[in-house]
Amino acid sequence: MLLGHNCKPPRPALGAQVVVTGWEAPLARAVAGGVSKVVGTAVLRGVKSRRLKKYLEETDITQPDLPVDLSDALVPQVNQFVSSPELENLALSIASILLLDPAAKASGERFRDLREGFRWTCRLTFIGRPDEINRLGEALFDRVYEAVTRSIAVGQAVSTPHASIAAQAAVMKAASSAAAASVRNTKLLSRIEKLDEILSFEKSLRTQIASLHNGIRVPHTDTTKKVSYSKLFVQPTLRRIEEDEAENERDVNVNVLLLSTLRLIILGDPGGGKSTTSLKLTYDVASGRRSPLSATVPFLVVLRDYAKEYSKSRMPLIEYLAQLCRTPYSVEPPEDAIEYLLLNGRALVVFDGLDELLDVADRRQIVEIVEGFCYRYPTTPVLVTSRRVGYEEAPLDKDLFTVAQLQEFDDDQVETYARKWFSLDGSIPKPHREERATSFLRESELVKDLRVNPLMLSLMCSIYASENYIPTNRPEVYEKCALVLFDRWDRHRGIVAPLSFDAHVQSAMRALALWLYSKQEKQGGIPRKEIISFMKEYLLKKRFDNEEDAENAATEFVDFCKGRAWVLTDVGADLYWFTHRTFLEYFAASQLVRQHPSARDLFAELQDTIFRTQSDVVCQLAVQILGRTVEDGADDFLELAVDASHSASEEHRVSALSFASRSLRFVVPRSGVVRKIVEASFDIYVTSRPALGTSRVFRGIANSESIPVRNLLGASRENIPLISKYLQERADARLSTALDERCLALMLLTPSFYDDFGYWTEWAVDNWERMDSVIQRAQVQYWWIALEKAQRTGDFKSLVTQHGVGSLFQSVVINELPRIPLAAERFIFPQSHKQDLVANLAALDHFLTTNAAPWCYEDDMPWPLSAFVSDELRVIDQVSEREGRSVLVKLALPFMELPIKMNPDSLFRGDFIGGTDHPLLHLARGRVKKSESQKVNELIRSLDVSADTADLLRDWARNRVSLVGPSRRARS
Known part of the structure; x- marks a missing residue:
């Protein structure tokens, strides 16, 4: 019989003892929750994480009873405790120690401090005779140790063929600090007299967090309006990024990944839903609804806010968490409460917006703080969000964090979101909302690549709801979205702008955006008086002839902006910043083009930025805006970039060509410009020689010299025919004089360089047939070509004859994927x-x-x-x-x-x-x-x-x- 929350144990005669039985199911869940995070991270990189915890739960990893006699009063306490975060945390700690020393025994030195800490946990948790509680604690510890040992074995048994034993390093660093954490926790528990105050604080904090984050704001409507997550939120898809896997795990969400990893970083594009996903997870954990974790308290740390506080006072992160409890949640943490939550499995920490620290030095400093936090609290789940572009400038330790990339919406997600959005639009009669959603989905196919971004999708829905059409040009969509945000929705709500939008508000916003964008060191917020001062100077030049009128207009303009959460956000006491970086970048790019209206002038302004690979989004948007406003503007700009790369240093050359090749996703230049970009990208790829020809591994595409080539393969469909033609011509010319291993890899293994297998797979197949005479010579010199040919023809005899039996066991690695x-x-x-x-x-x-x-x-x-x-x-x-x-x-x-x-x-x-x-x-x-x-x-x-x-x-x-x-x- 299962003794759980809904099942009362039989009452024995007075004074009798009972044996706890039937508790293996909740124990299995607790052990599986702890072990799957360690085993799933360290050993089973190839296992399908969504199945791991369930598999462990369903496998017989526990024993049928607890070998200790207990009084009647302790039985229900045990049944409740086996489902607690503390017990899962114990399982996680034991699993971490076993990674360091698989032969460690439960009674050994390795587990001394952990066992002592668990004794204190039992003394604080259970009510009963001290000797009985001590026996119970010892029995529980030993039983969890046995279950963890068995579950680790089960977990290893279900690993996929491509799980790497070397991947154990992923948690070894943090696991090595588990012993130190056990010592600190033992000292902490020994000085806590009662848990009541801490648990009461936890309950109050959870309630406040859930209340504050209980919905999602519709980004295009009344800024105070919230709707429940179920009415609008669409769960995004994550793709785990692993260097040592043959196939990255696909189609998972944050809840699934958190089942099998302790520390997760989510990378995504602007407006991709990183912060919304963090808020949703925060709400789920605080409210106890659909949370994947046993943790009960989520701490949401907005990193730009913490970085600002740290720069002022060097405030430790643990103190900042206490400050968050007070503001904005209005709960005073008791002494040692936060430390207890972090060390005993009851807390999740979410660090949102690593990318918003624009200064790389500041970002590296915060990265060190986050990593130090992970070492100090090795069993606390941690989630970090950041933009994908620029993350590698200051990345988190890959041995501590599992990296996942936030994927764009697929067609089903787009449809789900759009139908939810139109169902909330009060301006459309209810009978017509479904019909309007259907027509939007059909017509927005023209800009399908834009609507995959959740923010852009929402704004496009807004444009369509009011205008019944969708622009096809990317900057024009940004412009339309800005028009919706700054003008149409205000008029719809009866708000009149203090300045005419067409004449001044848009140009003022462009100027403000570029000015704010240049203030990277103040991204934590600009004082109101500084913004007014800047706008006053701007308006004196553009509209007014006296300072008083200009200052009044500037004040009205700033008040107009700060009253709209989608323009300026209050980030502190009289401090403001752009809410959506997407629009900050668009307006900044637009202003750059207005100030530098020719290709030559704009390139002179942006050349250093492009060479330093900074502000990529702003530069890309500026080129597209230039292409819309000036005949051949984008073409001439890209040609200037390629020409400048020839005389630049190798690092700057790579940066310039990476920018030019990436631009082919959005710009369709004249054929001569495409040829220049392709030839320069090809040349820098084939002339870089990182150990090719002497190793089984092709690392080239992961090196910076190969990034331009990879960008070419991701160009727009309109550009791809010319790109493939020029690549073939350049490769044929090079191979006509001598064999070139990197050139051959590009021509024959292209699908491994890029995820879009359709076009490039056919292209590679065509090259295998077209280059047959070259391949005949190359397969004698390069074993991987002989291997590829054997895979295609089934003739392995030639492979073994030329390269030995060992070639049957070798693998070619492109982009570090076998x-x-x-x-x-x-x-x-x-x-x-x-x-x-x-x-x-x-x-x-x-x-x-x-x-x-x-x-x-x-x-x-x-x-x-x-x-x-x-x-x-x-x-x-x-x-x-x-x-x-x-x-x-x-x-x-x-x-x-x-x-x-x-x-x-x-x-x-x-x-x-x-x-x-x-x-x-x-x-x-x-x-x-x-x-x-x-x-x-x-x-x-x-x-x-x-x-x-x-x-x-x-x-x-x-x-x-x-x-x-x-x-x-x-x-x-």
């Missing part, structure tokens, strides 16, 4: 192409036998044993021909040997390998323990392989030969 399958994998895990591959097995047998071991390269083997020793291993038994089965066995041995070298004990944990019983597994065990090798001959006979394979297996099982070693190139 290209799969390996040649050996295609044999061992055949699917639709099984028949063709089996026909090649006999042909390979001779080469596998005669080529000297070791066959494979240790750094090329990303698979743990648990991934291989599973149902796929049975494929060997499904091949009827002895020769084919012999080859499969030989190819399988290196996949088994490398994990054995890394973790030999894993062979003897049935739960780790899923209980697979196969002759090869028993032979592998024989390599580790001689006692397991007594039935070698019997096991080999059961495999029914050729004589030479049997001899190899016999030597391999007795550890006389190794098939795993350093790469051939390294040895040479």
